[in-house]
Amino acid sequence: MIRSFLVLSLLGIHSSCKKSDKGKEEDGGTVVVPPPVDNGGNDDNGKVIECKSCKVISSAAELSALTLTAGDSVMMKKGDWNNQRLVFKGTGTAQKPIVLIAEKLGGVILKGASSIQIDGKYLEVNGLNFKNGDLSVSKLNIVDFTSSSANCSLTNTSIVDYNPADATVDYRWISVNGTNNRVDHCYVKGKKHQGATVVIWGSNANSGILSHRIDHNFFGERIDLGNNGGETIRVGTSDYYLKESNVTVEDNVFYKCSGETEIISNKMSKNIIRNNLIFESRGTLCLRHGNGTEVYGNYIIGNNVSTTGGIRIVGENHLVYNNYIQGVATTGQTCAISILDGVPNSEPSGYFQVKNVKIVGNSIVNCSQGFDIGAGKGGNNRTVPPADCTIANNLVQKKSTTTTLLTFTDAPSNFTYAGNLASAGLSLPVGLTGFTLADLKLATNSFNIYEPQTGSPVLNAFQGTFPFFTSADVGANKLDDQHKALLKAQGIGPDWVQGLGDVLIIKAQ
Known part of the structure; x- marks a missing residue:
């Protein structure tokens, strides 16, 4: 997979420095000076690229006229590009990709009806600024x-406020077909119309394996669409729910992404959703279709905003572990962790029974409801309760107002509960074992994330063996350097946009 730092090397720029997946320049290189974030990618201070070997273009027509071969680099002249339909074609190699880069990072401003099609092998688009288009x-x-x-790959690029006047018009801001493509270090904000912001499309080719990666992006505000179809990221469609797509969604920030009930909507099998921050966003991280997806290392911070949700589970063989969920205000199907009822003999677009899901080592802090099992019973003909699941080593701390620990909206079959700890004063459903009520002795750190203190019953209390997650303590792992960077949006978004993390203020209750 092409990395954005590879572009700088190919163009002979900053030859002494390289850019890591965290988006930081290392080893003494020149740092790109970014503009303020609230201008949607102003081009005033982006780095000017020097490249004597580049093919320089000033229009989409000039790009189409080029015959590009492996190792070629094309530079787009800085300035406004109005109503330009770019078609970027060619066949590069892993060692010699073909690069399309802005002369000034963030300084190629695409407006009006401008768009880009990426059509080839080993192509990289770097440093573009889509703004106020339609x-x-x-x-x-x-x-x-x-x-x-x-x-x-699409990297180091901004898309802001590209909205039609009619909010019912449906187009995607980033549409991903093909295989092994990447969207990274981008800033995407302000979608107000119908349709998911980023869509990864399913396919029967290669047995459905897509292997795309969506990482280190900052997804800014998306207002409530008022109906279905407002996801920020959708992986696949129900038509391909049994295809193992091997898509990874990681190290992204979702800030006030409130388009609908699903923020990340997983609709294929065998994907990984890890180490993302979902902040004050309406809706849920939703395993809507498909089986065998892993969800771990994510931070969901609701800050008690009334519509914020947690993790919503449908399907089989998922692993949901080591997630930290704080201040989620909703209950029922969008509570901290909801396990839905299924539909008998469900169609692909329906709700399949939840089976053999393992929910291990998650921290649920100051939320209105910890778990809802059999959530949504009766709606959309959902009458099949979950079966054969494990809920183990999870931590639930009550909020100062009422918290519901666990609700049986429907009675599951053959569930295992073990090693879970919850705040003293919470109420356990009659007959429920595997949960112990105690003074958890948690306190906030400098990030306002709750961690166990000396003498906490959480410490060294992990029970059982799980091959996918090893820990000494109950609940999610202690905040580490990787997640500290995530909570401040460090290394996330384009090089030339700064201050993205300034809005991420976690409130302790």
């Missing part, structure tokens, strides 16, 4: 990886 006439997607694309 594709309602063309009905194209803003960024479109074609079905024949492979090993391509």
Whole structure:
């Protein structure tokens, strides 16, 4: 997979420095000076790129006229690009990708009905700034990886307020087809119209294996759409729910992404959703279709905003572990962790029974409801309760007002509960074992994240053996350097946009 630091090396820029996946320049290189974040990617201070070997273009027509081969680099002249439909074609290699880069990072401003199609192998698009556009006439997607694309990437790019006047018009801001493509270190904000912000499309090719990676992006505000179809990221569709797509969604920030009930909507099998921050966002991280997806290392911070949700589970063989959920205010299907009822003999677009899901080592802090088992019973013909699941070594701390520890909306079959700890004063459902009530002795650290203190019953209390997660303590792991960076949005978003983490203020209760 192409890394954005590879572009600098290929162009002969900052040859003494490299950019890590955290988005930081190391080893003494020149740092790109970014503009303020609230201008949606102002180009005043972006780094000017020097490249004597680049093919320089000033329009989409000039790009289309080029015949590009492995190792070529194309530079887009800085300034406004109005109504430019870019088609970026070519076949690079892992060692010699073909690069399309802004002359000034953030300084190529695409407006009007501008869009880009990425159509080839080992292509990289770097440093573009889509701002205040409208594709309602063309009905194209803003960024479109074609079905024949492979090993391509969109990096270091901003898309802000690209909205039609009519909010019912449906187009995607980033549409990902093909295989092994990557969207990284981008800033995406302000989608107000119908359709998911980022869509990864399912496919029957290669047995459905897609292997895309969505990482280190900052997804800014998305207002409540008022109906279905407002996801920030959707992985697949119900038509391909049994396909093992091997998509990874990691190290992203979702800030006030409130388009609908699903923020990240997983609709295929065998994906990884890890180490993301979901902050003050309406809705849930939702395992909507498919089986065998791993969800771990995520931080969900609701800050007691009334519509914030947690993790919502449908399907089989998922692993949900080592997640930290704080201040989620909703109950029922969108509570901290909800395990839904299924539909008998469900169609692909329906709700399959939850089976053999393991929910281990999660921290649920100051939320209105910890768990809802059989959530949504009766709605959409859901009458099949969950079965054969494990809930172990989870921590539930009550909020100062009422917290419901666990609700049986429907009675599950063959559930295992072990090693869970919850605050003294909470009420256990009659007959429920595997939960111990105690003074958890938690306190906030400098990030306002709760951690066990000396003498806490959480410490060294982990029970059982789970091959996917090893820990000494009950609940999620203690905040580490990787997640400290995540909570401040360090190394996330484009190089030329600063201050993204300033809005991420966690409130202790």
